[in-house]
Amino acid sequence: MTTEAVKIQLQVRDVIGKKVKRLRQEGIIPVHLYGPEIESRALQCAQKEIVRALASSGGTTPITVSVDGEGDEQLTFAREVQWHPVRGDILHVDFLAVAANQKVTSLVPLVLTGEALGARLAGGTAALQMREILVEALPLEIPSEIEVDINGMTETSSVLRAGDVKVPSNITIVTDSEEMVVRIEVTRHSQPMATDGGAGEETATDSSDSGGSADGE
Template sequence: MTLNAENREGTKKGVCRKLRVDGKIPAVLYGRKVESRDLVVSVKDLEEAIRKSETRELFFDLKLSDGNCPAMMKDFQKDPMTGAFVHADFYALELDRKIEARVYLNVKGLAKGVDLGGTLRVFERMAKVRCLPGNVPVSLEVDVTELGLGKTYFLKDVPTPEGVEILVEGNMPVATVIAPKGAAAATDEEGKPAAAAAAKKKK
């Protein structure tokens, strides 16, 4: 998404206040291989770009006076009363250097355990990944179809595209199927209550 950014002269409160009256906000661009600079961006253009974005992280092609710069919005501030943007921080990207980004977890499918009376509980809707800027996925699919009663889907088991690594420590749960009250906690390999499975075998 292209976003026009002008160089900003002056950092005093009065200057920033006038910018906001004109529908603009102060911003800053920084990075490993760029000199930090103060910028001005249009609130309308910024909000429109955010609406069009499909990814959790916001990536921009900043159109500067001396050329374009791929950047990621690292931080922003909003007015606590109105919710309007008042400042934005952009980090200049190196397209051949990996970054860390947050992506949505798209939980899909009807879990087997839910069919058996259980309740699906989702713990995580987001995951942190490491990859090149151009490889950041819109979302990661979490298919819970095979999840039986008492079973858990862990973040480390979420499939990722080539070149994308999920950053996770230990067995962080994404979703689990909670057995109904009074049901046996133990389940067979198919996710059915073990007691029911044993009774079926005796017949």
């Protein structure tokens, strides 16, 4: 499945160094575009457009960058985002230029699906031990999330490792295959549940927080 890149329009930035503080006060975010095949450039964009693009990409979807007055488009990833430590505003964004036909690595969020019988028997839950997994794929084929099927966790001692995670053939998991992804956790007050059925079945759920921080202008 091919992902459709998010689009964003940037402008050439003449202001650099400490003077970019004035840009931010005007609602403009300094941007740095770089990559192995291009010359690094100082650019800028309206804050609301940066926020929209980052929210839409989710960190895994590529962002197609265009510069005012130029006809070329550049496929990129938002690799580093600098945030204000108190207000939480975006201060700076680094876009890494990539080629559509060259594989890249990216962290992709994990989501649990199914029900772990072993967790129900133990009176516990199937818990993620990592929120994201590192994969390699073409930029437009990186998924927004990867589902981890826990239906096979039928024993109270069941675990799933990175090598057990199923992905399409066009995606390669880079994370060490022995890294633990899911295990059954039991709280000290939990009691094992009867195996002949009954109420109180538990379904694993996942929630994650994201954020980032980077240096540079």
